[in-house]
Structure formats: C-alpha cells, structure tokens
Amino acid sequence: xxxxxxxxxxxxxxxxxxxxxxxxxxxxxxxxxxxxxxxxxxxxxxxxxxxxxxxxxxxxxxxxxxxxxxxxxxxxxxxxxxxxxxxxxxxxxxxxxxxxxxxxxxxxxxxxxxxxxxxxxxxxxxxxxxxxxxxxxxxxxxxxxxxxxxxxxxxxxx
Numbered sequence: 001x002x003x004x005x006x007x008x009x010x011x012x013x014x015x016x017x018x019x020x021x022x023x024x025x026x027x028x029x030x031x032x033x034x035x036x037x038x039x040x041x042x043x044x045x046x047x048x049x050x051x052x053x054x055x056x057x058x059x060x061x062x063x064x065x066x067x068x069x070x071x072x073x074x075x076x077x078x079x080x081x082x083x084x085x086x087x088x089x090x091x092x093x094x095x096x097x098x099x100x101x102x103x104x105x106x107x108x109x110x111x112x113x114x115x116x117x118x119x120x121x122x123x124x125x126x127x128x129x130x131x132x133x134x135x136x137x138x139x140x141x142x143x144x145x146x147x148x149x150x151x152x153x154x155x156x157x158x
Contacts, residue, residue, distance in 0.1 A: 006052040008042050022056055029069035030076065035062070 008021035019027075021042070028038050039049060053062045085091040096102040 005055050006048060008044060008049075008052055011041075021052075025053075026069050029066055030073035032070060032073050032077075035066070 008025070010021055011019045011024055013019055024041070025038065028041060033041075035046065035049070039046060042049065044052075050062045053060065053065050057065045081091055081095065085095050097104075
C-alpha cells in the first residue's frame with residue numbers, strides 16, 4: 001500500500017483567494033523567512049516540512065530548495081536597492097560602501113607607493129652615511145614623510 005502524501009494546509013490571502021502550500025512556501029523563502037518562521041506559519045514540525053519538500057520537489061532536500069528561493073529573494077532585494085539608489089542618497093551610499101569598498105574613513109588606503117618612496121629614501125640615506133659622503137645626504141628628496149604615533153605626518157627633512 002502506498003504511503004499517503006504529506007499535506008500542508010492551504011491558506012487564504014487578504015482578498016479571500018486560496019494560496020497553495022507550495023506557492024506560500026516559495027513566497028516565504030523569497031522574503032528570507034527562516035525555517036522556524038515557515039514552521040510557525042504552517043503549524044507543522046520540522047520533520048513534516050522536510051518530508052513535504054522531498055515529496056513536492058522531486059526528492060530534493062529542504063536545504064537545496066530553500067537556497068534556491070532564498071537566492072531569488074536576495075536578487076530581488078538587490079534589484080530593488082539598485083532602483084532606490086537612483087533617487088535615494090542613503091541607498092547609493094550603502095551600495096558604494098558594500099559593493100565598491102568605499103568608506104567614510106578620511107584616511108586613504110595605503111597603496112604601497114608611500115612605503116616604497118619612504119624605503120627608497122631610507123636606503124639612500126643609509127648608503128650616504130655608509131659612504132660618509134655628507135653632500136649625498138643633501139640630495140635625498142625632502143618630500144619623504146613619516147607618520148608618527150599620533151597620526152601626524154612629519155617631514156624627514158626637518
């Protein structure tokens with residue numbers, strides 16, 4: 001004798017239209033509901049929802065099906081955020097920080113160029129001292145700077 005399929009209750013929307021359990025399940029996942037929230041909506045156990053998913057999604061696991069619909073929900077949120085960023089500076093700032101790596105930090109990211117210049121200036125100074133050629137020290141560029149513990153930059157020429 002064949003085992004009966006697991007049933008989840010159908011629901012009614014605000015206008016009284018019937019929503020199938022499968023459509024409601026997919027909609028809940030697409031708005032990023034957790035498994036606990038879905039269980040609460042359907043008033044079923046974790047075992048029941050997992051069995052229902054296997055029966056209704058060609059043997060796939062709950063995790064596989066959930067990830068598919070959670071991903072489509074994230075894409076929808078991202079699409080909406082990009083549309084809002086056109087007229088909403090807050091949304092544009094959020095996207096710039098999170099997708100473009102921009103920051104409110106006024107200190108520029110060290111590209112390494114400053115460190116290379118500093119290292120070259122130090123090597124030139126050490127070489128000049130080793131050779132004891134005082135006139136060579138005067139040729140060291142005075143644009144080389146060093147950042148102190150307090151964050152202030154000091155010229156090495158001072």
